[in-house]
Amino acid sequence: MWEDYPLIPRGGIELKRGKNYKEKYKMIDRTSLYDVNEAVELVQKTATAKFDETIEAHIRLGVDSRHADQQVRGAIVLPNGTGKTIKVLVFAKGDKAQEAKDAGADYVGAEEFIDKITKENWFDFDVVVAxxxxxxxxxxxxxxxxxxxxxxxxxxxxxxxxxxxxVSDIKAGKVEYRLDKTNIIHVPVGKASFEEDKLLQNLNVLLDAIKKAKPSSSKxxxxxxxxxxxxxxxGIKINPAKI
Incomplete structure (x- = not known):
């Protein structure tokens, strides 16, 4: 059985799958491709950790990120946010700096942050705007x-x-999507504590945005x-043919 095999992550250190993971795994039919609503229901049922787990979507596209005309990249505001408090650093001066502060940016400045980041290894922020x-x-x-x-x-x-x-969009739940080197997009779509319909809405908005971003050269x-x-x-697999 699959549970008899160790999990080998990057680095080659052998780990055993825990009992809780095995129990969650049994809830899923690995031979099935689920509808979106069924997948969302299942992912929440398997999110049983003692903390509020993040729900992520991993989407592999039939494009080649090595070609400039097949890049898929963009950003959207999830209608129900990500469930995470995002810290924003803004590089701006004068009126624009004040505008950023009024919008709720956590850090606003200019050259002073260069040394803070490079010399102090400071990264107490999630997004940078300039x-x-x-x-x-x-x-x-x-x-x-x-x-x-x-x-x-x-x-x-x-x-x-x-x-x-x-700044307002980022604080409201703006997420960026882009291909990695393996032609996969990884995006958080909410928290396990979200109401099912809100998580489903976030996921559908993301999938719709990626669908609209399909390169004309993609065949x-x-x-x-x-x-x-x-x-x-x-992981719970969704039937891509129904998207």
């Missing part, structure tokens, strides 16, 4: 922010003069696989 005129300053952080996925980008709406809207099946999972639970 006005276009500040990108010369922020660019010096490219090697630090880039690998962490924190570099501001016009495509995700984080390089903008509309800092008030950017064949677009949604290859869709899996949702809780932080500590097994």
């Amino acid at each position: 006005t276009p005129d500040m990108m010369g300053v922020v660019g010096r952080l490219g090697r630090v922010l880039g690998p962490k996925g924190l570099m501001p980008n016009p495509k995700s709406g984080t390089v903008t003069f509309e800092v008030s809207k950017a 064949g099946q677009y949604f290859k696989s869709i899996t949702i999972t809780s932080t500590m639970g097994p």
